[in-house]
Amino acid sequence: MKITVVGSRYFGSAALDAILAEGGNVIGVVVPTADDRLKSAAEQKGIPVTVQADPKVVPASEIPDGTDLIVTAHSHARVTAEAVAKAPLGGVGYHPSLLPRHRGIAAVEWTVKEGDAIAGGTIYHLADKMDAGAIAMQDWCFVRKGETARELWERALAPLGLKLIGRLVRHANEHGSIPSLPQDEQFATRAPKIKDA
Template sequence: MNVLLSGQKAFGAAVLELLLARGHGVAAVSCPPETSDGRPDRLWTLAARLGLPLLRSGTLSAATMPGGVDLILCAHSHDFIGAATRGKTRLGAMGYHPSLLPLHRGRDAVYWTLRMGDKVAGGSVYWLTDVVDGGPIAAQGWCFTRPGDTPSGLWRRELFPLGLRLIAKALDDLDAGLIVSVPQDQALATWEPSVGRLPVYRPDLIPIGPAPEGFRVTRDRAAEREGLLRSGPVAFPVGDE
């Protein structure tokens, strides 16, 4: 398969190495050149060293998609991959989410898993749709949490390696001509807010209609938070935080 990888950091770099080790083509890599604290991003650095085409995070769209892509694979990506972009591929887009979806949708799933006292955590590889973290499941696995776990500790010990195994399993299925697509049970879905992070960037978000009387419309919830109490209620697009 010819894959476009969207991601960042160590997990994104590990998935890139996994793709190459399996013999998949990599059409391009979409990621930030730097981390939030100004250090070179590991995925960007690896892709640049390998001479792979690079797109900056936030610029991947239907207009910038290279041709001949079979699959978009998201590995620690916080970009929203819209329908028009997914439609440029042969198979669609899938990503890894560090929770047992439909539980703990949102950007800080590991934090909320521990904050809510879950004894069992997990990860899900799922097909991207217009519902953030809401698409059908392609592969899923679980692990125990431990007393004293931190989000970073649980991620490194369990959820990072679990993600690599689940992505490999999903790729195995696709290589065998099998598309696994198990709908999420929406009745069990939970969504928790981001903790100190910007909302998912959605370049392909369709225009939002006029707001109901007494409301205004925003695509940037983070920018609205400070003025929310002073400015009145806000209408958010479906699927946003």
């Protein structure tokens, strides 16, 4: 299973470790900037790195030939349909909500703002519409009263995401496929960036 990781920062580098721990063969890493933490982590492991020409988009040319699966981890770039099509198993990403709830860049903030008692994370298939692709895997957690978005992310949602990424790689290695369950659009909500007061 040859995997390309598209991501950034702490979560991207932690996801890289989770994939390698499950026996994933990471053949390339794509990052938004040359000073990204994921770039340093990949280079230390001898994994080739591509810095995006445009931090908002990942074209097919930035996905290494021979990639079976693309995994995004803390990437705010749109992976083009042509890039996803280059990998036989397509592409997946981790979103810190129980999709289709809280689609968007501020999912954790909206979980707290809406007073959700239960939060969760979803591995979903990359699609043209943001965070709307079929669900591959999900898990949930309780939200503590008074917990901030950052606290919820660090305590529960980041670790849950790493666990799901590991589980997905294990499944892909064992079965040569990725589970796929369409999202139920009647429950979709948006989680746009929250403006500072």
